[in-house]
Amino acid sequence: MAQHTARHRIGILGAGNIFGRYAEGLRTFPELDVIRVADVDTARAERAASAYAIPAWGGPDELLADDAVEIVINITPPAFHAKTVIAALEAGKHVYVEKPLAATVEEAREVLAAAERSGKLLGSAPDTFLGSAVQTARHAIDTGLIGEPVGATAFVRSSRSETWHPDPRAFYGPGGGPVLDMGPYYLAALVNCLGPVRQVSAATRIGARTRKVTSPERVVDEITVEVPTHASAVLTFASGAIGTTLMSFDVWDTELPRMEIYGTEGTLSLPNPNGFDGDVRVKRHHDDDWEVLAPVTALFGAVNTPEQHRRGLGVHDLAGALHGGPHRADARFAFHTLEVLTAFETAQRENLVVAIDSSCERPQPRTAR
Numbered sequence: 443m444a445q446h447t448a449r450h451r452i453g454i455l456g457a458g459n460i461f462g463r464y465a466e467g468l469r470t471f472p473e474l475d476v477i478r479v480a481d482v483d484t485a486r487a488e489r490a491a492s493a494y495a496i497p498a499w500g501g502p503d504e505l506l507a508d509d510a511v512e513i514v515i516n517i518t519p520p521a522f523h524a525k526t527v528i529a530a531l532e533a534g535k536h537v538y539v540e541k542p543l544a545a546t547v548e549e550a551r552e553v554l555a556a557a558e559r560s561g562k563l564l565g566s567a568p569d570t571f572l573g574s575a576v577q578t579a580r581h582a583i584d585t586g587l588i589g590e591p592v593g594a595t596a597f598v599r600s601s602r603s604e605t606w607h608p609d610p611r612a613f614y615g616p617g618g619g620p621v622l623d624m625g626p627y628y629l630a631a632l633v634n635c636l637g638p639v640r641q642v643s644a645a646t647r648i649g650a651r652t653r654k655v656t657s658p659e660r661v662v663d664e665i666t667v668e669v670p671t672h673a674s675a676v677l678t679f680a681s682g683a684i685g686t687t688l689m690s691f692d693v694w695d696t697e698l699p700r701m702e703i704y705g706t707e708g709t710l711s712l713p714n715p716n717g718f719d720g721d722v723r724v725k726r727h728h729d730d731d732w733e734v735l736a737p738v739t740a741l742f743g744a745v746n747t748p749e750q751h752r753r754g755l756g757v758h759d760l761a762g763a764l765h766g767g768p769h770r771a772d773a774r775f776a777f778h779t780l781e782v783l784t785a786f787e788t789a790q791r792e793n794l795v796v797a798i799d800s801s802c803e804r805p806q807p808r809t810a811r
């Protein structure tokens with residue numbers, strides 16, 4: 443990882459379900475100090491501060507007014523991202539926001555404009571593409587291991603949020619659904635490996651109109667589904683590669699692989715891109731068997747354990763950019779993936795092949811072990 447030893451003072455906005463995974467993940471980066479936590483529900487902020495020994499807590503306004511806070515990590519629900527990111531940028535903070543960058547492309551454009559005006563850095567999840575698995579796949583492609591990439595597949599299956607999240611409504615409302623909730627991990631991995639997407643065709647639908655919530659600490663018993671829960675799309679990359687995606691909260695069980703990339707000389711098989719690490723396997727046309735590739739970067743955490751769900755690498759990436767390093771998980775990259783993912787519904791609604799306006803460079807690879 444890039445070495446930057448200066449300490450960065452961080453305030454976290456939102457003390458909900460994913461808060462603990464940030465608090466724990468950030469502890470692995472000694473240069474990143476969480477000094478304040480804020481939530482509209484200040485009692486939640488207080489509990490979070492006490493659980494993780496964070497010195498200050500309170501409401502969002504107190505966070506923005508705290509001159510000691512240099513970077514705000516925004517982990518509010520997607521519907522609040524645009525408003526709260528813009529407020530933090532205008533308060534002079536660098537911001538790292540959870541995915542999706544905003545609930546709509548229009549809002550995301552306003553967010554990008556606010557970042558531009560402020561001169562502050564804006565980073566966005568997902569950051570899992572910075573992990574060893576996607577970086578190893580990227581290295582394999584860049585060194586020609588599978589020849590020229592021709593196509594890729596990506597399959598999102600149900601994350602079963604109604605069985606574990608106390609309030610899973612955001613998963614089935616604006617900014618949610620399999621496409622915007624889980625799709626960013628897969629799109630970030632694909633765009634990192636294959637470059638930007640040029641056009642999208644898709645079909646989407648809602649599976650069940652209502653879903654029962656069974657999580658032990660649930661605050662609601664039933665959800666009304668507002669967004670498509672089953673989507674199939676074909677993505678044409680600017681490179682000419684063709685991606686086939688199935689993103690569904692209606693598929694609970696499947697034997698389809700998560701992600702594969704097919705080249706003129708072989709196939710790469712990737713693990714779940716909602717984790718940082720895991721085996722990347724290759725089988726070239728002349729090979730008898732699959733080979734596991736050696737990871738090109740140090741692992742973020744132990745494979746197949748909750749460590750893969752800790753967060754913080756994207757914030758570390760933003761902090762590195764403050765010291766002149768590359769900003770890989772930046773908002774323009776996130777904007778492109780959001781535009782591609784929101785095009786699924788446009789394609790369905792308007793029966794169109796949707797041209798994607800935005801583009802982005804592939805982020806610089808990470809190869810430091």
Ligand SMILES: NC(=O)c1ccc[n+]([C@@H]2O[C@H](COP(=O)([O-])OP(=O)(O)OC[C@H]3O[C@@H](n4cnc5c(N)ncnc54)[C@H](O)[C@@H]3O)[C@@H](O)[C@H]2O)c1
Pocket residue numbers: 455456457458459460461480481482483486502517518519520522526540541542609612623
């Ligand atoms: N939960 C997960 O497994 C998970 C995983 C990866 C990413 N994420 C992303 O993290 C974000 C948060 O998800 P979550 O599951 O923790 O949500 P959550 O609903 O559990 O928690 C959100 C928190 O934000 C607070 N909040 C709402 N509006 C606010 C505002 N304007 N200012 C300050 N606080 C506000 C709420 O009171 C709540 O405590 C989402 O963008 C989601 O996509 C969640």
